[in-house]
Amino acid sequence: MSARTRSFHVTAAVLGLWLVVLSAVGAGDTGGQGSRGSVSVLATWTGDEGAAFRELLKSFTDESGIRVDYQGTTALREVLSSEVKAGTPPDIAVLPSPGELATYAHALVPLEKVLPPATLAAYGPLWKPAPRGDGAVYGIAVKADLKSIVWYDKSRHHRRELPALAARDGQWCAGMGGDATSGWPGTDWIEDILLQQQGKAVYGAWATGRLKWTDRRIGQAWRTWGALFGKGAARTALLTDFRDAGRKLFAARPPCALEHQGSFIRGGYPPKDRARASFAFSTGLIPGADRGSTAREVSADFAAMFHQTRQSRRLLAYLASAGAQTAWAQSTPRGRTRPFFANSEVPVEVQRDDGVARPIAEALGDSGSLCLDASDAMPIRMRLAFQRAALAYLSDVGKGPDALLTSLEKVRTDLRREPGRTWLSTVCG
Template sequence: MSAATRPARPRNVTAAVLGLWLVLLCALGSGDAGAQPSGGTIRVLASWTGPEATAFRRVLDAFTDAHHIRVEYQGTTALREVLLSEVRSGTPPDIAVLPSSGELTAYAAQGYLTELDEVVPAEYPPLWTPRQPENGPVYGIAVKADLKSIVWYDGTRHTRGDLPALAADSRQWCVGMGDGATSGWPGTDWIEDILLRLQGKEVYEQWASGDLAWDDPRVEEAWRTWGELLSGPAARTALRTDFRAAGKKLFAQRPSCALEHQGSFIRGGYAPHSRQARFGFSADVLRLPGSPPGAYEVSGDFAALFKNTGHTGQALELMRYLAAAKGQQAWAEETPRGSARPFSANSKVPVTVQTDGVARSIAQTLKSSSLCLDASDAMPPRMRLAFQRAALTFLSYSAADKEKRLGTLLGSLEKVHQSTERSTFPDQPWPSTVCG
């Protein structure tokens, strides 16, 4: 129907509609405007589910109340796959919390991330705010930290003095290699920690940064040492055990093992026996020859801000809030009773935010100036995946095959190393530094 033939709208109908709009606007205006988030909605993707997600959502709700910016949180145990799919489809989240600095630098190198120098608190040590390239911009901030150079045990059954003798018996290790597509990473943690213990920070950093060959004798010694610590039935059991289930054997009525080499985050999985869990530093437990003192392996969850999502300003506000000591402390305090509180990389968060001596000891160690990031976490994704698969392969060998085939296995890893040089895969860079 043309405009010329369309019947004229009665004036009284138009007036009635306008009147209705005025009534609605008055009704909205008379409410509590401060309670209505008005700064848009931003989306956050992370790996936390269950009680961890509950605590994190409470922190996000507090941010919304203070800044009137809605936050939609998605927690998934398949974070790498979900994020890659969304990035490829052109619909990334505003903020993603990445479980490794290597993934952070890879996304930064491909131009997906926003620079974050303006929101980094002064109290953050450089280790927890990786730059790409060296002396370049900050692209991620560690909003959660964990200590890895530790061995867990049941404090009601054993003392720290018992641990070295237990560690010498491979049957006493509770180990699980399973974790879906990333199976094998608990083995890489072992090898990294042993290398750090045997060779010290300088060699560890050369290797983690891609400047030391995988078939170097010092790297080979770390693999061989791991093979001696974990062999026979314990190795075979590890290959068919999920990492989440391994440590629960520590607290069984008749435990089949007594020690677990695992990061501080695992304490949350020991419930309802978390209070029984104690730890010793791996340097003291393993007592490796020539072990240099003072360096600890750590890991972090790094928050990154993706470009072109339409909410950069609001997302920067949330990044600033999550990195600040106040937000970090609130996160710990909002954790449900009985669940493990997160550890912070922000040096201003007091150790006393943790509620028991074990957690406070971990928090204090994380304030040390002698820390090194998990090496495989910092490596290019292709190298990290090859390392994880090689750890599984090595563990499957018999004792005799470990000795005969280790050189070939490390030679294969060195080929992957050479193929991931900066000139070949510039979008998957090696880190410039991993130790602080």
């Protein structure tokens, strides 16, 4: 073989190798032909929720050609904090609280530069927080839940029986366990009691750090909560995971009859019992509540952008759109509960003929009556201290909350003095 022939074969082999490499790189970037780049997303959704969200992202990829690298984790706070410190945050993160949105606001892209005006207009102010006080929106609620509700087994109890059940010892199914966030079901209880007893103005002042924890009205809410639990029920709640508490409603011989928990919990009830679950607003079941109140506590998952690219802009606009959210609900497998949304253009009809889900969807649309979960809106250190205090209070209800409230007030005072520490300016519609 001549030198020229050998040279030709070597060159052809090299070119062939490069073609293989380039083909592999292209497949890795796109997941298929016609890729238009990629975008990374971090959120808390795993299990069935994660699977449903991945299906939505697949629909986006099929439509746009943009690949989505999704990471779902129950340790979002730790993962995101680590990635932000390393300078490698995801393009988009879906944060489970406006307080965390405020924590990262300095690193986020204002969404007025990203989302179409018509999309932003479909959300009330409550659902698009401006945590830096400059009016700029840094997150938008792509999923929502109603919290001021109480669940019961409608095959055993009629709604008119609930006030008497609520006042009876031992009738509350409760679980404080929640992995690294244990105690948050207790903070939900206290927040809702305060909202129903004192109204939106007092609740809002407290949630935004303008009202002392030692205020008598805050103490009244804690004592009301403690009075609903005897020592035995309090101990059981401390030893029970929140995901297991409501399952007791449907036992052959249920030890309790009511669960104070957000709308998402229905999806965690045993599938065979889910159709028996119904709810009532908590207003009529909380001692000392204003019976005429229409105030409701809510929570949401807020999509935020760390990196503005053509791909991330397109995905965020998709996630916030009524069309994508309608498809998200409609693609939920039969037998599972559909998600709820804050977008006013998502029709209530996406909940089909579900007589439980539709009233919840309607309540979420009444933004003037709604207040964001108070602890979700607080700085992370305040929120964690609140969760720990709720656990400590249940461990010795007879001792009263005064010492705990004094400690929490010190945390609030310290945080208010810290330069650059961001509290939301409002939490109610």
